[in-house]
Amino acid sequence: MWVYIEKISEYVNQEITIKGWLYNIRSSGKLMFPELRDGTGIIQGVVSKKEVSEKVWDDFSKLTQESSIIVQGTVSKHPKKEDVFELQIKGLEIVSIAEPYPITPKEHGVDFLADRRHLWIRSQKQSAILRVRNEIIQSIREYFYNNGFILFDAPIFTPNACEGTSTLFSTDYFDLGKAYLSQSGQLYAEAGALALGKVYTLGPTFRAEYSMTRRHITEFWMMEPEMAYYDINDNMDLIEDFLEYVVQRVIKNKKKELDILERDITKLEKVKKPFPRISYDEAVEILRAKDIPLIKRTDNVEEQIRPFPWGEDFGAPHEEAIVENFDKPVLVHHWPAEAKAFYMKRDPENPKLALGVDVLAPEGFGEIIGGSQREDNLEILTKSIESHGLPMSEFEWYLDLRKYGSVPHSGFGLGIERMVTWICNLEHIRESIPFVRRPNRIRP
Ligand code: 4AD
Ligand code: MG
Numbered sequence: 001m002w003v004y005i006e007k008i009s010e011y012v013n014q015e016i017t018i019k020g021w022l023y024n025i026r027s028s029g030k031l032m033f034p035e036l037r038d039g040t041g042i043i044q045g046v047v048s049k050k051e052v053s054e055k056v057w058d059d060f061s062k063l064t065q066e067s068s069i070i071v072q073g074t075v076s077k078h079p080k081k082e083d084v085f086e087l088q089i090k091g092l093e094i095v096s097i098a099e100p101y102p103i104t105p106k107e108h109g110v111d112f113l114a115d116r117r118h119l120w121i122r123s124q125k126q127s128a129i130l131r132v133r134n135e136i137i138q139s140i141r142e143y144f145y146n147n148g149f150i151l152f153d154a155p156i157f158t159p160n161a162c163e164g165t166s167t168l169f170s171t172d173y174f175d176l177g178k179a180y181l182s183q184s185g186q187l188y189a190e191a192g193a194l195a196l197g198k199v200y201t202l203g204p205t206f207r208a209e210y211s212m213t214r215r216h217i218t219e220f221w222m223m224e225p226e227m228a229y230y231d232i233n234d235n236m237d238l239i240e241d242f243l244e245y246v247v248q249r250v251i252k253n254k255k256k257e258l259d260i261l262e263r264d265i266t267k268l269e270k271v272k273k274p275f276p277r278i279s280y281d282e283a284v285e286i287l288r289a290k291d292i293p294l295i296k297r298t299d300n301v302e303e304q305i306r307p308f309p310w311g312e313d314f315g316a317p318h319e320e321a322i323v324e325n326f327d328k329p330v331l332v333h334h335w336p337a338e339a340k341a342f343y344m345k346r347d348p349e350n351p352k353l354a355l356g357v358d359v360l361a362p363e364g365f366g367e368i369i370g371g372s373q374r375e376d377n378l379e380i381l382t383k384s385i386e387s388h389g390l391p392m393s394e395f396e397w398y399l400d401l402r403k404y405g406s407v408p409h410s411g412f413g414l415g416i417e418r419m420v421t422w423i424c425n426l427e428h429i430r431e432s433i434p435f436v437r438r439p440n441r442i443r444p
Contacts, residue, residue: 158181209439
């Protein structure tokens with residue numbers, strides 16, 4: 001019977017078949033210890049010269065790393081270790097002998113591995129990350145489905161910018177001129193919310209930004225809920241409830257993977273409502289108290305500006321300093337309108353502020369969510385489109401949403417790869433997606 005390794009505990013003392021690959025092999029005289037992987041896990045096999053035919057013994061000696069094999073054997077419990085199983089091997093069928101495999105158990109440089117990403121994903125750590133990613137996305141879908149949100153897929157070819165014109169990828173679009181790869185599905189999600197009440201998008205988004213940081217990629221997946229009749233506080237309540245659900249479910253269902261990744265789960269267990277909520281002004285006070293300057297680079301000259309000036313957006317050192325004294329995600333709200341996108345609603349009590357909210361992950365992982373209440377006033381929104389230098393003609397349809405039954409509404413965007421990086425405690429975002437796209441990488 002063909003069994004996947006993740007289900008092996010249900011087959012103790014039974015004879016089963018595993019279809020997979022040789023991960024590693026050790027031998028000591030009349031015993032061989034092949035490690036088999038099948039995509040769901042790894043199990044150690046035991047081949048005893050006196051228990052198997054000569055052919056099986058010889059075939060095992062021929063195997064190279066990553067050779068594909070089908071193996072028969074009996075499942076046994078490890079004599080000492082809890083929850084560890086072994087396969088007492090009887091039969092072997094070689095499907096394909098692998099050529100000398102480039103990735104060996106020794107340490108390799110990151111570029112070497114990144115160039116071989118199509119093979120690197122077979123390693124234990126990388127496949128654990130991809131399993132956690134799968135669990136995160138599944139939890140997101142379930143959370144929104146169970147809470148009455150409609151999945152509303154936004155287009156990827158778009159005629160206009162959403163998050164600033166300086167980070168657009170463009171392509172020719174037949175006789176219709178230029179098309180841009182979507183930076184965000186939000187504007188479409190707003191139309192969806194006014195049609196369906198509560199919606200969310202989940203799809204690839206693009207930023208043509210020459211950013212070589214540990215947090216930026218040019219193609220990333222974003223999940224964006226949008227809700228009619230939600231103000232900024234409703235939005236923040238949803239963010240808290242949603243994040244708690246996803247994090248707690250992932251640590252419950254993906255213990256084994258997080259263990260492989262040596263993730264300190266006690267840190268994630270603390271991600272329970274309520275989260276700290278601080279205003280942008282309070283965040284600036286924290287930066288000033290810690291004497292964290294703004295760093296400006298012009299023509300390779302670096303300038304440190306102290307105290308941190310009001311009105312500027314935060315970079316990685318600021319985000320790290322702000323969350324340092326908290327052990328949960330931190331919601332930073334009421335941002336300087338100048339630093340934020342055109343669609344954010346102005347604070348009716350202070351027009352210099354926008355009703356935006358960013359979520360900074362704990363442990364210094366930086367911004368994972370950006371959101372806001374949306375400007376629902378036709379006149380202010382029109383002025384804002386103008387002052388951001390955006391082409392009014394492309395926003396006619398969007399302005400219709402303020403002409404025909406405008407309502408207060410809000411939403412946010414979660415970067416899936418930032419979330420995976422945080423949950424898996426990764427040094428660099430490049431390992432959070434099967435095939436990363438960065439300014440200097442489009443292959444494989
Ligand atoms: O803050 P951003 O730019 O917000 C928006 O796009 C809004 N339209 C969202 C909304 O309100 N519906 O991006 C949202 C999130 C960020 O917090 C971050 O997690 C992720 O998307 N993100 C990136 N992730 C990886 N690489 C990049 N270059 C990213 N840019 C944004
Ligand atoms: Mg943002």
